[in-house]
Amino acid sequence: MGHNSPVSELSAAFVRLHARLAPVAFVPEVRLHQADEPIGLWELTEGEFRSAQPPPFWAFAWAGGQGLARYVTDHPELVDGRRVLDLASGSGLVAIAAARAGAAAVRAVEVDERAVAAVALNAEANGVRVDAELADILDSDAGDAEVVLAGDVFYSEAMARRMLRFLLRAARAGARVLVGDPGRAFLPRERFHELAAYDVPVSEALESVRVKHTTVWELDPNPPGARR
Numbered sequence: 001m002g003h004n005s006p007v008s009e010l011s012a013a014f015v016r017l018h019a020r021l022a023p024v025a026f027v028p029e030v031r032l033h034q035a036d037e038p039i040g041l042w043e044l045t046e047g048e049f050r051s052a053q054p055p056p057f058w059a060f061a062w063a064g065g066q067g068l069a070r071y072v073t074d075h076p077e078l079v080d081g082r083r084v085l086d087l088a089s090g091s092g093l094v095a096i097a098a099a100r101a102g103a104a105a106v107r108a109v110e111v112d113e114r115a116v117a118a119v120a121l122n123a124e125a126n127g128v129r130v131d132a133e134l135a136d137i138l139d140s141d142a143g144d145a146e147v148v149l150a151g152d153v154f155y156s157e158a159m160a161r162r163m164l165r166f167l168l169r170a171a172r173a174g175a176r177v178l179v180g181d182p183g184r185a186f187l188p189r190e191r192f193h194e195l196a197a198y199d200v201p202v203s204e205a206l207e208s209v210r211v212k213h214t215t216v217w218e219l220d221p222n223p224p225g226a227r228r
């Protein structure tokens with residue numbers, strides 16, 4: 001879908017209307033269109049379509065994304081001069097952090113049309129270039145990406161299964177693969193080693209707590225116990 005199609009214009013208008021540009025709690029270097037009131041926006045999205053509409057993930061900086069964006073911002077050498085893929089980009093937080101840290105190119109992939117609009121608006125607001133793409137690439141590969149980043153993607157079993165397969169293919173093809181995760185149920189920890197951990201401020205209305213302990217993990221391409 002083209003950037004200026006009527007549908008993407010409508011999505012951009014929706015993002016502007018229901019979220020306001022504000023610094024991210026744990027990565028204040030980045031400003032995003034964020035919703036103040038999670039529940040209200042959720043109901044509105046549901047009410048408008050009366051269907052299995054995805055919740056407005058794009059309107060919040062999830063703990064996993066905040067931790068990963070913090071790590072990328074503090075360790076720019078990870079992405080500097082490299083081609084980066086931010087998978088399940090949501091607001092675009094991690095993609096924007098990578099672009100700010102000097103990535104040669106950043107591709108942000110999402111399955112939610114409004115997230116794609118939010119990524120484009122948020123990249124523009126932060127003065128960086130991010131290529132936002134509406135696609136489900138989990139059964140495919142990471143293309144020419146040298147670094148693959150995924151913030152907060154292990155929250156459902158079905159998603160986690162497909163995600164892990166995709167990320168393992170990318171790691172085995174030579175990419176560095178990092179995820180940010182606040183202890184979601186379906187993260188296969190034995191596949192990863194820890195790079196950093198942070199206490200990340202989150203929306204109490206979304207997470208029932210004010211702070212989530214969040215780990216930045218790097219995926220090991222080989223199964224645990226296998227010889228390298």
Ligand SMILES: C[S@@+](CC[C@H](N)C(=O)[O-])C[C@H]1O[C@@H](n2cnc3c(N)ncnc32)[C@H](O)[C@@H]1O
Nearest residue numbers: 057061062064065088089090110111112151152
């Ligand atoms: C919890 S949000 C995390 C967003 C962002 N990475 C962050 O940390 O703030 C998960 C995101 O995954 C996206 N998503 C779900 N399935 C996907 C898929 N197959 N491919 C790409 N994105 C997907 C959702 O639309 C949602 O925006």
